[in-house]
Amino acid sequence: MLNAHRSTESSTGRYGEKEYAGFWYEMQQDNEQGLYKIYHDLYDNFYHYGVSVVLDKGMVKEAINDIFVDIWRKRHQLDMPENIQAYLFICFKRKLYKLLTKNQKGTVLTDSQLFPEPEEQPYETVLIRQETDSLVKEKLEKMLALLTSRQKEFIRMRFYEDLSIEEIAVKTAATPRTIYNTIHNALVRIREVYTDATFIALLLLLIDPENFS
Amino acid sequence: MDLQQYKAEDFILNDSFVRYCLRSNEKDVQFWEDWLERYPHKQEEAAKARDMLFRLGLRITPEEKEVEFGKLKAAIAVADTPVKRISWKRIARIAAAAVLPLAAATWWLTTHHPAAPAAGNESYTLFKAGDSLRRQVMLADGSLVILNAHSTLKVPASFNEQQRNLILEGEALFEVAKAEGKPFMVRTGNLQVQALGTAFKLRAYRYDEQAAVTLVEGKVRVAQETAVAELVPGEQLTTGKAHARFVKNKFDPEREKAWRSGRLVFHNASPDEIAATLGYWYGINVKVITRKNKPIRFNGVFNNKPLNEVLAAVCFVNGLQSVTKNDTLFVQPISK
Structure with a gap:
C-alpha cells in the first residue's frame, strides 16, 4: 500500500x-x-x-x-x-x-x-500503471517480478518515501552497505526497461500527434 | 568513487544528485549544473538517472509539467468563448506545433478579451466585475461598457444581429456606437433604457431600492411599466426598482467625469461623504461609524484602485477597521 x-x-x-x-x-x-x-x-x-x-x-x-x-x-x-x-x-x-x-x-x-473512495494501489502496481506504453508496462511487470521483495522494499523507501539510506538502515536493521548494493543491483535492471520507455516517449514526441492521439 | 565513472545507477544513489534533481538544495543544484556543463559526455547518463528517479518516485518531470502547463495556458486563453468542450488532443497538437506563435496568441487573446459570443440559441456571455474592480467590455458592435464593481452584464449570443439587447445588474456606463436600425436596449428588471448613439449610465444594484439613469450625451428613452421618459444630456432620472417613480434631476458632470476616468478623490471628506462615495463608486452599501468626540476627515486620491486598497488607506489613517455584515460594509473603530 x-x-x-x-x-x-x-x-x-x-x-x-x-x-x-x-x-x-x-x-x-x-x-x-x-x-x-x-x-x-x-x-x-x-x-x-x-x-x-x-x-x-x-x-x-x-x-x-x-x-x-x-x-x-x-x-x-x-x-x-x-x-x-x-x-x-x-x-x-x-x-x-x-x-x-x-x-x-x-x-x-x-x-x-470505483469512486468515491478510491483505493490507493500498491507501489509496484502504480509503477506499472503510470506508464502509458503497453510494451513498457509488460516489460516492467516482468522485470519487477524478478526483483526480490527486499529490493523492491528498499527502492520504494529510498525513492518513493524519500528516506535516506541511513534511515532505511535504522528501519530494516540492514547495514547501509547492503542496502546500497541491493538498490544498485536492482537499478541496473530497472534501467534497461526505462531506457526503452524513454526512447519510446521520445519517438512519440517526434511523430505527428495526430497519428496516435 | 570517481564521478567520471558514474553510470545512471550511481548518479541516482548519490544523495547530492537526488537533491539536484528535486531542486531541494540550491548548493547541489549549482554544483551539478556546473559539473554537467564541464563534462557534457556525462549528460546522457545523468539524464537517464534523473528520468529514473522521477519514475520511481511516481513524480512528473519538470519538463512534462511545463508541457502540461503550456496546454493549460492555451486552453485558458480560449476558455472565455463558449465552446462546448476543449479537446486536449487538439491543444496538444497546437502546443507541439508552435510554441512561440502560441505564446503570442495567448497574449493576444488574454489582452483582447473576446466579447462576441459564438454559438447557441439562447446562450449568453456573462461579464462580471468582481468585488472591487470595475471592468471594461468592448461589445461586438463597437460599443464600450464600463462595468462597475459588483455588476453583471449579460450579452445574448444574438447581440448585434438584428438587435442590441443587454441585461444588466448593478451599474455600467454605456458608450453606444451608432448603428442605424439597430436599437440599443439595456434592461434591468422591468426598467428599460433605449438609446441610439449615446453615452449613458444605468445603475440598479440589488441592495438598492432605487435605480438611476444618467445621460452624458445623446438621447435615451426610459421605459418602466407604463411610464416613459426621455432624457437630455446632463439629466439624471431616478426611479424605484420595483415600480416606476420617475424623478428628474441635474447631475454633477465633474463627478461623472471623475467616475469615467477612474479617479477617486476624497477632499476633506466627512464620514458620511466617505460612505456615500464608496457606495457610489464600488456599488456596495457602506456605513461609516466613528467614536464620539473623534471627528474624522479624509484626504486621498486613488486611480483605479480596488476597494480593499482604498479601505485600507481610510482605515489606517483614522484607526478604523472594516467588517462586512450581510450586504453592508461597516467601517468602524477598532474594537478592543
Missing part, C-alpha cells in the same frame, strides 16, 4: 489557505496568474494522487488540466470555498471518476477503480 508519507490529502504545497484566498481572488478579477499559482502549487500532489488510484499518466494530466479550465470558466459563478485546497481536491477526484467511467465503457470496471 502506498503509505501516508506523501499522501495528497494531508500534505499541501508551499502556500497556506490565506495565500490561496488571494490567488482565488486574483482569478475572480480575471487575472489568470492566480489560477496558475494554485496550479503549480497543487500539481505534484494531484499528479501523485492521480497515478496512485487511476490508470496512466496521460489520463491524470488531462484530468488536472480539465479541472483548472473548469474552475476558470466558472470563476464568476463560484463563491470562494472555505477550504480551497480541499475543494479542488474533491473536484479532481470527481473528474478522475468521470474520466474513468467514460474510458471504461465496454470493459469491466473493477472495484478498485
Whole structure:
C-alpha cells in the first residue's frame, strides 16, 4: 500500500489557505496568474494522487488540466470555498471518476477503480500503471517480478518515501552497505526497461500527434 | 568513487544528485549544473538517472509539467468563448506545433478579451466585475461598457444581429456606437433604457431600492411599466426598482467625469461623504461609524484602485477597521 508519507490529502504545497484566498481572488478579477499559482502549487500532489488510484499518466494530466479550465470558466459563478485546497481536491477526484467511467465503457470496471473512495494501489502496481506504453508496462511487470521483495522494499523507501539510506538502515536493521548494493543491483535492471520507455516517449514526441492521439 | 565513472545507477544513489534533481538544495543544484556543463559526455547518463528517479518516485518531470502547463495556458486563453468542450488532443497538437506563435496568441487573446459570443440559441456571455474592480467590455458592435464593481452584464449570443439587447445588474456606463436600425436596449428588471448613439449610465444594484439613469450625451428613452421618459444630456432620472417613480434631476458632470476616468478623490471628506462615495463608486452599501468626540476627515486620491486598497488607506489613517455584515460594509473603530 502506498503509505501516508506523501499522501495528497494531508500534505499541501508551499502556500497556506490565506495565500490561496488571494490567488482565488486574483482569478475572480480575471487575472489568470492566480489560477496558475494554485496550479503549480497543487500539481505534484494531484499528479501523485492521480497515478496512485487511476490508470496512466496521460489520463491524470488531462484530468488536472480539465479541472483548472473548469474552475476558470466558472470563476464568476463560484463563491470562494472555505477550504480551497480541499475543494479542488474533491473536484479532481470527481473528474478522475468521470474520466474513468467514460474510458471504461465496454470493459469491466473493477472495484478498485470505483469512486468515491478510491483505493490507493500498491507501489509496484502504480509503477506499472503510470506508464502509458503497453510494451513498457509488460516489460516492467516482468522485470519487477524478478526483483526480490527486499529490493523492491528498499527502492520504494529510498525513492518513493524519500528516506535516506541511513534511515532505511535504522528501519530494516540492514547495514547501509547492503542496502546500497541491493538498490544498485536492482537499478541496473530497472534501467534497461526505462531506457526503452524513454526512447519510446521520445519517438512519440517526434511523430505527428495526430497519428496516435 | 570517481564521478567520471558514474553510470545512471550511481548518479541516482548519490544523495547530492537526488537533491539536484528535486531542486531541494540550491548548493547541489549549482554544483551539478556546473559539473554537467564541464563534462557534457556525462549528460546522457545523468539524464537517464534523473528520468529514473522521477519514475520511481511516481513524480512528473519538470519538463512534462511545463508541457502540461503550456496546454493549460492555451486552453485558458480560449476558455472565455463558449465552446462546448476543449479537446486536449487538439491543444496538444497546437502546443507541439508552435510554441512561440502560441505564446503570442495567448497574449493576444488574454489582452483582447473576446466579447462576441459564438454559438447557441439562447446562450449568453456573462461579464462580471468582481468585488472591487470595475471592468471594461468592448461589445461586438463597437460599443464600450464600463462595468462597475459588483455588476453583471449579460450579452445574448444574438447581440448585434438584428438587435442590441443587454441585461444588466448593478451599474455600467454605456458608450453606444451608432448603428442605424439597430436599437440599443439595456434592461434591468422591468426598467428599460433605449438609446441610439449615446453615452449613458444605468445603475440598479440589488441592495438598492432605487435605480438611476444618467445621460452624458445623446438621447435615451426610459421605459418602466407604463411610464416613459426621455432624457437630455446632463439629466439624471431616478426611479424605484420595483415600480416606476420617475424623478428628474441635474447631475454633477465633474463627478461623472471623475467616475469615467477612474479617479477617486476624497477632499476633506466627512464620514458620511466617505460612505456615500464608496457606495457610489464600488456599488456596495457602506456605513461609516466613528467614536464620539473623534471627528474624522479624509484626504486621498486613488486611480483605479480596488476597494480593499482604498479601505485600507481610510482605515489606517483614522484607526478604523472594516467588517462586512450581510450586504453592508461597516467601517468602524477598532474594537478592543
